[in-house]
Amino acid sequence: MSASLLDLPNELLHIICQDLDDDGLLHLASTCRRINLLAIPLVFSRCDYELPTSSIPSIHLTSGNIRLLQALSIASFVTSIDVLDFSMIHSPTPEILDAIRALHALVTRLAHLGHVRLLVSDLYAQKTPQNTEKLRPWPHVMAAMLNTAAQRGDCAITIYGGTYAYFSDPRPFRHVVAPVAAPPTKPPQPTSLAQTLAQTLRAVFGRLFRPAAAAGCPPLLPRPPLIQSHANPSPLALPPAARPRLTTLNIHSSLLLHATFYPWTLHTLNSAPLTTLSLDNIDLLHYDWALLLPALTLPALTSLAVLRTAIAVPDLTAFLARHPALRALDLSFHAALGPLVPYAPPHLLPKLISIHGPPDCLLYFLAAGDAVYPDLRVVGIRSHAVSGYDLAQFDQLVACLRLRRVVPRVDLEGRLAARCQLPAGVGGDAGPGEEHDAEF
Structure with a gap:
């Protein structure tokens, strides 16, 4: 008569689990539900982490407790996580692949996942002959x-990043200065009095007997652009999400808009029903944004944040004009x-409820009239700049807010708040429910 491991009582199975290392314990825990319930508590105990219940409000993973991620991916009793923070894993090593695969399994398995935060490290810059493959x-x-998370529909995604090597993963576009034609050479100057006199007579009589110009001016020939831009091909063909249901995406990583991920990101932005988009600390050139923004159409977008990102004013204004449903900027x-x-067109963002920014940006939108x-x-009002220009812009903004028929609630933050104060009569409390609707 043959016997199996499952024929042993729980007490013996528990002793066997205790003698296994972490990898062996995780492999054994993934074999069946009974052993899973015996082995997973040991993994959490070894990580000095209290055994969670079926619903986890928030969990933060670091390099020290990364084993928890693998345990969570197979912990059948955990079914719901509100916030899964994977953004503190800074070691770009081949071992991170196992963690991402475990995160993928967890994102696939959970019945509810409210928000996943992760760090996209520049692994390209870490390549060595030992770990390239x-x-x-x-x-x-x-x-x-990311595709699995984007297709869930209940999960917001925030992607962080650091410094990247552009030589290994370039920006989405390549910009070069067009060659400038050499100026025409001047005719040689006359060397004698006779030559000088002849040149002067030709110039005088040439103006007197020049034929009359035809009616109208000839059309000007188009000048070639000074900056010529070309798309950088993606080194890899990454499959996009088939039917993304993502509504909230926070891109705080330049790598997600570099050549490798750019086609994936562009597809996700244009095909997902995004209502909230945040762009922060993305070091693309403003030439990149001039080509990227016209390629984006987000009809459901109601909240947009653009922070520490070099987007030219005309390009941003044109993008906002194509998204009139925006309520928070x-x-x-x-x-x-x-x-x-000149100031922003008065018909721009007709449904705007909330706006934050430095004084000069706020004046651009608010000075068109009450x-x-x-x-x-x-x-x-959020700014760290305290130059004379910024202080003057703040005074103009305060005068502008005084004239508005509906006095909004006004907040003042940053270093500017240490130099300036809001005078009485400017700002107040928002009405019931208005603050919640207006904030991101």
């Missing part, structure tokens, strides 16, 4: 996990690229 699947593994601590005059933005309830 091991790191080769990394973009595909990451894209597969956040330009906090944003340094405008280009002149902020009838603009009739639903506006919250203004946030």
Whole structure:
């Protein structure tokens, strides 16, 4: 008569589990539900982490407790996580692939996942002869996990990043200065009095007997652009999500808009029913944004944040004009690229409820008149700049807010708050429910 491991009582199975290392314990825990319930508590105990219940409000994973991620991926009793923070894993090593695969399994298995935060490290810059082959699947593994999260419908995604090597994963576009034609050479100067006199007579009589110009002016020939741009081909073909249901995406990583991930990101932005989009600390050139923004159409977008990102004022204005459903705009601590005059068109963002930014950006939107933005309830002045220009812009903004028929709630944050104060009569409390609707 044959016997199996499952014929042993739980006490003996528990002793066997205790003698296994972490990898062996995780492999054994994935064999069946009974052993899973015996082995998983040991993994959490070894990580000095209290055994969770079926619903986890928030869990933060670090390099020290990364084993928890693998345990969670097979912990059948955990069915719901509100916030899964994977953004503290900074070691770009081949071992991170196992963690991403475990995260993919967890994203696939959970009945509810509210928000996943992760760090996209530049593994390309970490390649060595020893780990090049091991790191080769990394973009595909990451894209597969993101596709699964994007197709859930209940999961917001925030992607962080650090410094990247552009020589290994370039920006989405290549910009070169067009060659400038050499100026025509001047005719040789006359060397004698007779030559000088002849040249002067030709010039005088040439003007006197020049035929009359035809009616109208000939059309000007188009000048070639000074900057010529070309798309950088993606080194890999990453499969996009078939039917993304993502509604909230926070891109705080430049790598997601570099050549490798750019086609994936562009497809996700244009095909998902996004209502909230945040772009923060993305170091693309403003030439890149001039080509990227016209390729985006987000009809359901209601909240947009653009922070520490070099987007020229005309390009951003044109993008906003194509998204009239926006209700919340956040330009906090944003340094405008280009002149902020003339002011924004009065028909721009007719449903705006909340706007945040430095004084000059706020004036660009609010100085068109008190009838603009009739639903506006919250203004946030957020700036670290305290130059004479910024202080003068703050005074003008305060005068502008005084004239509005509907006085919004006004907040003042950053270093500017240490130098300036809001005078009485500017700002107040938002009405019931207005703050919640206006904030991101």
